[in-house]
Amino acid sequence: MKNSFKILAVAIAAALAAGSAHAETLRIATEGTYPPFNFVDASGQVQGFDIDVANALCAEMKVECKIETFSWDGMIPGLNAGKFDAIVASMSITEKRKEAENFTQPYYQAGAVIAAPRSVELETTPEGLAGKVIGVQRASSYGQLLKAKFPETKIREYDKNEEHNLDLAAGRIDGVMAQRLFMQQWLDSEEGADFEAKGKAFFDTEYLGPGAGIAIRKSDTELLARFDAALSTIMSNGVYDEINDRYFKFSLKPGQQQ
Amino acid sequence: MNFQVMIESIPALLGGVVLTLQLVAVASLVGFVLALGVTGLRLSGKPWLVAPxxxxxxxxxGTPLLIQIYLVYYGLSQFPELRKSVLWPFLREPWWCALIAFSLNTSAYVSEVMRGAITAVPRGQIEAAKAVGMSAVMRLRKVVFPQAVQIGLPAYSNEIILMVKASSLASTVTLLDLTGVARSLASETYMPVEVLGLAGIIYLIINFILTRILRGIEWLVTPRLQSEAGRIAKA
Amino acid sequence: MIDLHGFGGLLAEGTWMTIRVTLIAAAAGVSLGIGVALMKLSASRLLRFLGEVYTTGLRGVPVLLVILLFYFGAIAAVNSVARTLGYTEFIDVSAFAAGCIALSLAFGAYAAEVFRGAFQAVPKGQIEAARAIGLSRLKTFVKITLPQVWRLALPGLGNIFLVIMKETALISVVGLDELMRKTQFAVDYTKKPFTFYLVAAFIYLGLTIVAMGVTALLESRANRGFAIDRRQA
Known part of the structure; x- marks a missing residue:
């Protein structure tokens, strides 16, 4: 009993005091379910391209960083509410999100694809996708794109990307629309062997934006400038390329694609 | 508070209400039938029926409903054999998966209510009914059942309200029930408090109306309540 | 033996988090429940009304929604209140805090009903007798009412405890690393949903069995005097 009161007291203290901003510890949010960009391994460590970029940026800015995982649909509300200072979670820079947050320059450009079974002919045109059930992550930019460009498509929303892949593999849905490299990694895996990317990749900046950026609260303009400067540095001094090569065979650096 | 967003969300949320009510109604019905069977087994007195x-x-x-839904929805699709079976056309639909999980879950709780209600009928009455020569079916119909219904109904009403709330988990397997619609809208508008708060109010209204209806039914099947009301009216 | 693909440690961590959240919600919920039960039994119409609003509200809304609301909403609310009070530093409400608060409130709402019934079941004559022999109101409450209320409320509280323990799984939706979410990480990594969700189900079942054992122990302790009475009668 005594112990549970102790726990209670600690919890209340933590709830009330944890937030007080310590000098120069940045709290960074990521998702943890988006390999190879961010994922959790068996030891509970969050890893991936996003994490390496975030750590490189923090080293460049000479600040301490605490990277934690949060649910995807809680990212923007969490940033606005002040739960953390930056989102480094492969978040596409979109017009709609820019109403809520500021973004740094893009740190990678991936585009989107629709993946479907190899055995099925699927035209990625409004007619070809009419009536088809396509899975996307809730609160993702792909849902917006589908809604606008393929109005006859039935959209099914998932909490996590891994879940729509499970459902695609199970045959519950006709296809999945997601980020190109994330999907490529899955298509190359054992689970995704019977599936392929259909048609051309999507690069509609109107919906997908110019790439993935780091989201910062509107009020933190100074922090935004520092992140931007640090990004420019690591993209020119070779640090970025080195991280890139750890995960991908080709460069993700914005402006060097296709 | 952004009331504009709240007002604009109402039509979509009401669309979600339809699915919520549909799931609750069907799951309650299926769960009730399953519960009858399970209660029968548990009261059979034969250990090899009671144990399972x-x-x-x-x-x-003893396990969270969220896990049960995930087991049915994501878990079963782990087996390729199942995907080739005749069950797959059902199991591939999130609606059926949610329905299966809800029905199984509620059947366990309802069978507890039934067992409690049936065992609460005084033994002496059953022995008396035996003594006057009633058959087993007759005893069940004339003595046990009418009383068990009265005893069990309040607890059963409670289960239905719990089912309404539990149905919010349908949103975790892509269904657009009231909670699912609210979560979608919250992520589109970036106004979670407004939209989720409104959904909460709608749940309250549903449960309020449902509680009233269930109270009415309790009153109808319980002569004691009616005669008490009559006595009060006369006095 | 089931192959956990090295995720056993992670599941254990998640289980510990689940236990912590449940215990916090239970401790806070019991205190809250007693308070609200007293409000609902008080002579003040306002207190009775507030108590009623609280229990109806929290018992009528799905816990999932309450958790989401707290996670998304509480921070903004807490900080705007703090700011009007002149406190300028940022106050964080983590998934842990939001989950604990939401489940404590839910526990409290259910517990309030149990306690109300228990308070009413303590014979009025005993309280009158205690007052007659000169015990103060507070002493009467602590020495006469509470011990009996505890005994009468225990079975109900045990049930609520089991319900709330299972509902902690819902906090995974806002990203708290408890058992359910750790399980999801394992599922993502291994693509074995059935295996891992079943393992998690049995862990919850184990926790349920332990909780039931503890409740039975507490009940038999609280019923000590009564058991002897019955044997002597």
Whole structure:
């Protein structure tokens, strides 16, 4: 009993005091379910391209960083509410999100694809996708794109990307629309062997934006400038390329694609 | 508070209400039928029937509904054989998966209510009914059942309200029930408090109306309540 | 033996988090429940009304929604209140805090009903007798009412405890690393949903069995005097 009161007291203290901003510890949010960009391994460590970029940026800015995982649909509300200072979670820079947050320059450009079974002919045109059930992550930019460009498509929303892949593999849905490299990694895996990317990749900046950026609260303009400067540095001094090569065979650096 | 967003969300949320009510209604019905069977097994007195029924109830009451849904929805699709079976056309639909999980879950709780209500009927009455020569079916119909219904109904009403709330988990397997619609809208508008708060109010209204209806039914099937009301009216 | 693909440690961590959240919600919920039960039994119409609003509200809304609301909403609310009070530093409400608060409130709402019944079941004559022999109101409450209320409320509280323990799984939706979410990480990594969700189900079942054992122990302790009475009668 005594112990549970102790726990209670600690919890209340933590709830009330944890937030007080310590000098120069940045709290960074990521998702943890988006390999190879961010994922959790068996030891509970969050890893991936996003994490390496975030750590490189923090080293460049000479600040301490605490990277934690949060649910995807809680990212923007969490940033606005002040739960953390930056989102480094492969978040596409979109017009709609820019109403809520500021973004740094893009740190990678991936585009989107629709993946479907190899055995099925699927035209990625409004007619070809009419009536088809396509899975996307809730609160993702792909849902917006589908809604606008393929109005006859039935959209099914998932909490996590891994879940729509499970459902695609199970045959519950006709296809999945997601980020190109994330999907490529899955298509190359054992689970995704019977599936392929259909048609051309999507690069509609109107919906997908110019790439993935780091989201910062509107009020933190100074922090935004520092992140931007640090990004420019690591993209020119070779640090970025080195991280890139750890995960991908080709460069993700914005402006060097296709 | 952004009331504009709240007002604009109402039509979509009401669309979600339809699915919520549909799931609750069907799951309650299926769960009730299953519960009858499980209760029968548990009261059969034969250990080899009682034990599996007990395990069934214990597993479903002892694990989170969220896990049960995930087991049915994502878990079963782990087996390729199942995907080729005749069950797949049902199991591939999130609606059926949610329905299966809800029905199984509620059947365990309802069977507990039934068992409690039936065992609460005084033994002496059953012995008396035997003594005057009533058959087993007759005893069940004329003595046990009418009383068990009265005893069990309040607890059963409670289960239905719990089912309404539990149905919010349908949103975790892509269904657009009231909670699912609210979560979608919250992520589109970036106004979670407004939209989720409104959904909460709608749940309250549903449960309020449902509670009233269930109270009415309790009153209808319980002569004691009616005669008490009559006495008060006369006095 | 089931192959956990090295995720056993992670599941254990998640289980510990689940236990912590449940215990916090239970401790806070019991205190809250007693308070609200007293409000609902008080002579003040306002207190009775507030108590009623609280229990109806929290018992009528799905816990999932309450958790989401707290996670998304509480921070903004807490900080705007703090700011009007002149406190300028940022106050964080983590998934842990939001989950604990939401489940404590839910526990409290259910517990309030149990306690109300228990308070009413303590014979009025005993309280009158205690007052007659000169015990103060507070002493009467602590020495006469509470011990009996505890005994009468225990079975109900045990049930609520089991319900709330299972509902902690819902906090995974806002990203708290408890058992359910750790399980999801394992599922993502291994693509074995059935295996891992079943393992998690049995862990919850184990926790349920332990909780039931503890409740039975507490009940038999609280019923000590009564058991002897019955044997002597």
């Amino acid at each position: 029924a007990y395990a069934y109830v214990f597993f479903l009451r």
